Amino acid sequence: MQAHEIDYEIFGEEMQYVEIELDPQEIVIAEAGSFMMMDNNIQMETIFGDGSKQQSGIFDKLLSAGKRVLTGESMFMTAFINQHHSKGKVSFASPYPGKILPIDLTQFQGKFICQKSSFLCAAKGVAVGIEFSKKLGRGLFGGEGFIMQKIEGDGMAFVHSGGTMAKKELKAGEILKVDTGCIIGFTKDVDYDIEFIGGIKNSIFGGEGLFYATLRGPGTVYVQSLPFSRLADRIIASAPKAGGESRGEGSLLGGLGNLLDGDNRF
Numbered sequence: 001m002q003a004h005e006i007d008y009e010i011f012g013e014e015m016q017y018v019e020i021e022l023d024p025q026e027i028v029i030a031e032a033g034s035f036m037m038m039d040n041n042i043q044m045e046t047i048f049g050d051g052s053k054q055q056s057g058i059f060d061k062l063l064s065a066g067k068r069v070l071t072g073e074s075m076f077m078t079a080f081i082n083q084h085h086s087k088g089k090v091s092f093a094s095p096y097p098g099k100i101l102p103i104d105l106t107q108f109q110g111k112f113i114c115q116k117s118s119f120l121c122a123a124k125g126v127a128v129g130i131e132f133s134k135k136l137g138r139g140l141f142g143g144e145g146f147i148m149q150k151i152e153g154d155g156m157a158f159v160h161s162g163g164t165m166a167k168k169e170l171k172a173g174e175i176l177k178v179d180t181g182c183i184i185g186f187t188k189d190v191d192y193d194i195e196f197i198g199g200i201k202n203s204i205f206g207g208e209g210l211f212y213a214t215l216r217g218p219g220t221v222y223v224q225s226l227p228f229s230r231l232a233d234r235i236i237a238s239a240p241k242a243g244g245e246s247r248g249e250g251s252l253l254g255g256l257g258n259l260l261d262g263d264n265r266f
Contacts, residue, residue, distance in 0.1 A: 006155070018100050022082035023082065024087070025082060029047070046077075047077055101159050105153050109189075111152050114150075117149075127153055159184065161224035167223075180211060184223060186221045187220045190218075193213070194211045
C-alpha cells in the first residue's frame with residue numbers, strides 16, 4: 001500500500017466534520033481552509049502540490065501544482081504530520097451545509113472522478129489531479145468545463161457535498177439524468193456526457209437550464225441535492241438591495257413585517 005493507512009470518524013448531521021487519527025509519522029493532506037482543530041502533537045506544513053511524489057524532482061512538483069491551478073485550486077496544500085510517539089487527531093470541516101463522503105480508493109479501482117472544489121482531505125500518497133473531458137459538448141456546457149478533478153491511489157480520501165447525498169449504482173448501459181451542478185462524483189467506468197433538454201417551452205420557461213448530464217453505467221454515481229452555486233444564487237437573490245430594500249420572505253407587509261418578526265435592521 002503506497003498511501004498512509006488512516007482511521008477516521010465523521011461527526012454531525014448538516015454541518016459535518018471528519019476527525020482523522022494518525023499513528024506516529026502518518027500524514028494527511030488537505031485543502032487550505034478546511035482545517036478545524038488538531039492535537040498538540042500534530043505539526044502543520046505547507047507543501048507544493050499534493051505531496052504524492054515527495055521524492056520527485058522540481059519539474060514533477062511544478063507539474064503537480066500546475067494541474068491544481070487548472071482546477072481552480074491553490075498550488076499549495078497543507079500536510080498534517082504526527083511527529084509524536086503516540087497517536088494524534090486532526091479534524092477538517094465541510095465548508096457549507098452538506099455531507100462528507102469517505103472514498104476508499106481500493107474499492108473504486110484506484111480512481112474517483114469528482115467536481116472541482118469538492119476535495120477535502122486525503123491520506124498522504126493519494127494523488128489529486130485533473131481529468132480532461134474528451135467530449136466537446138461536455139466541455140462547453142457541462143458546468144465543470146473541460147476539466148474535472150480526479151483522485152487516484154490506494155488510500156482514503158474525503159469529498160464534501162451540499163445538502164443531502166444520494167448514491168446510485170448503475171448497471172451496464174443504465175442511464176441516469178442529473179442536473180449538471182448536482183454531480184458530486186463517479187467511478188472511472190461511468191460515461192459522462194451532456195444532453196440538450198429540448199423543446200421551446202422547456203428551454204425558455206423551464207428554469208432548469210438548457211442541458212442536463214447523462215451518466216451511463218456500469219458504475220457508482222454520487223449526487224448532491226444542493227450545489228453551492230444554487231445556494232449562493234438564493235442568498236444573493238434574497239440579499240438587501242441598493243437603498244436597504246430586501247426581498248420579503250412570504251410576508252405582504254414588507255418592512256412592517258420585518259419589524260413584527262424581529263428583524264429590526266436599519
